[in-house]
Amino acid sequence: MFMKAWAYTCSKLIESPKSLSLPENLTPFFDRKVIEDPKGISEIYVKEQLNHGGTNNRSLKVWETKNTKEADAVKGLFELTPSHIQKLKEHAQTKLKNKVKLSTFSVTCAYVLTCLVKTEHIEANSVAFIFSVDCRARLNPPIVATYIGNCVKGQLVHFEVNGLLEDDGFIKTLEGIIEALNRIQEEEVLSGAETWMSRMKSFKDIILLSVGGSPRFEVYSVDFGWGKPKKVDITSIDKTGAFSLSESRNDNKGVEIGLTLNKPKMETFAHHFAHTLESFGRFEKVE
Numbered sequence: 001m002f003m004k005a006w007a008y009t010c011s012k013l014i015e016s017p018k019s020l021s022l023p024e025n026l027t028p029f030f031d032r033k034v035i036e037d038p039k040g041i042s043e044i045y046v047k048e049q050l051n052h053g054g055t056n057n058r059s060l061k062v063w064e065t066k067n068t069k070e071a072d073a074v075k076g077l078f079e080l081t082p083s084h085i086q087k088l089k090e091h092a093q094t095k096l097k098n099k100v101k102l103s104t105f106s107v108t109c110a111y112v113l114t115c116l117v118k119t120e121h122i123e124a125n126s127v128a129f130i131f132s133v134d135c136r137a138r139l140n141p142p143i144v145a146t147y148i149g150n151c152v153k154g155q156l157v158h159f160e161v162n163g164l165l166e167d168d169g170f171i172k173t174l175e176g177i178i179e180a181l182n183r184i185q186e187e188e189v190l191s192g193a194e195t196w197m198s199r200m201k202s203f204k205d206i207i208l209l210s211v212g213g214s215p216r217f218e219v220y221s222v223d224f225g226w227g228k229p230k231k232v233d234i235t236s237i238d239k240t241g242a243f244s245l246s247e248s249r250n251d252n253k254g255v256e257i258g259l260t261l262n263k264p265k266m267e268t269f270a271h272h273f274a275h276t277l278e279s280f281g282r283f284e285k286v287e
Contacts (some may be wrong), residue, residue, distance in 0.1 A: 001026060001146065003222050011225035017217075028148040035143065041193045048197035072263045075233065078273055080108055081254040091280045095171045100178060105245075108255050109211055110174035111241055115272040116209060117164040120267050127164075127207045129157045129177070138189040153189065153194065155180050170276070202233070210242040215255050219246045234258060 005026040012020050080088075088107040093099060113129060132152040136143050145153070157176045164173055212218070212234050219232045234244040248254035254272050261269060 001028070001220070002148070007222045007224045011223055014141065014225045025146065027146060029146045030148055032149065034147070035139065039190075039194055041190070044194055045197055048201075053156050073238075074263050074266050075238075075258065076261050076266050076270065076271070077231075078172050078257045079248055079250075079254050080111070080257070081248070082252060084277060085255065087277075087280065092171060092174055095168065102174075102178075104215065104255060106174060106177045106181065108245065108257070110170055110177055111276070112211075112257055112259075112273075113159075113209060113217075114164055114170045115269055115276060116243070116259075117159075117161060118272045118276075119261070119269040122161050122207055124207050125161060127159050127161055127209055129159065130154045130208060130210045131180075132211075133184055133189070135189050138184075139279070140188075153193070154200070155184060170280075194222075206270055210240060211245060212237055212240070212242045213244040213246050213258075215245055215247040217246065220249050220251070 001107045005022055005028070008022065008026055009020065035223060085104050088111060092102055092107060109129070109131065117127065131154070133155050135151045135153055136145060136147055139151075155179045159173060159176055163169060166172070220228055222229065229249075231249065232246055234246075236242070237244050237258060243262070245257040246256045246258070248256050259266075259269070
């Protein structure tokens with residue numbers, strides 16, 4: 001929303017510099033009082049964050065969960081077309097024990113994670129995957145969609161590495177993500193929030209995989225006045241080791257995946273990304 005409001009302002013200043021106001025859907029709502037916090041979660045988070053890495057070090061540095069600062073690190077962009085996504089869903093429906101409506105997010109993340117684990121040659125027995133959940137509509141009472149502030153929670157999924165390396169690794173990954181998504185619907189959204197920060201710190205010795213962005217952000221529609229972007233990168237993934245998701249730049253309802261790896265690993269990931277699809281059935285070539 002911030003990016004869209006910024007772009008809207010820039011483009012309108014070019015057209016009509018003397019008259020400018022944001023439309024309702026881009027007008028930010030700043031009132032923090034709408035969020036009820038009887039458990040003092042805000043104070044807990046401030047204290048935990050300021051003591052991160054040492055007592056009272058007052059650091060707000062972004063946590064680095066994976067070392068990607070290799071000399072030959074490269075960024076790669078991959079695409080799942082609507083046809084790929086549909087076939088992933090069809091393949092999953094033939095293998096899942098419980099038939100559920102599958103989201104594009106779940107099958108995309110499951111597929112990318114399967115390829116990543118095969119690429120990384122992880123020696124640990126287990127890995128964890130974390131993704132963000134928008135809490136605004138899930139709070140009681142819910143808050144407006146134009147609220148500007150940190151209103152997300154992390155949802156965690158644990159996987160056994162050997163299970164992800166098996167032929168049905170995609171299905172096992174997908175089942176874990178589906179279970180985590182179901183918990184979001186069943187639990188109160190702030191349940192256990194008092195311990196989230198301390199739990200995150202306990203994961204420092206665990207291989208943590210994560211995702212940034214979303215196809216719903218519509219980053220390729222952001223126009224600052226000189227046309228739509230030809231390419232969008234989420235720069236934070238260079239430090240965090242996350243993979244990114246956005247809508248396809250081709251306006252075809254597909255999903256674009258970005259990640260940073262060293263060159264040999266990127267080539268290995270590209271191989272798995274293309275050939276794992278082929279193993280599920282007859283797929284068109286992935287560019």
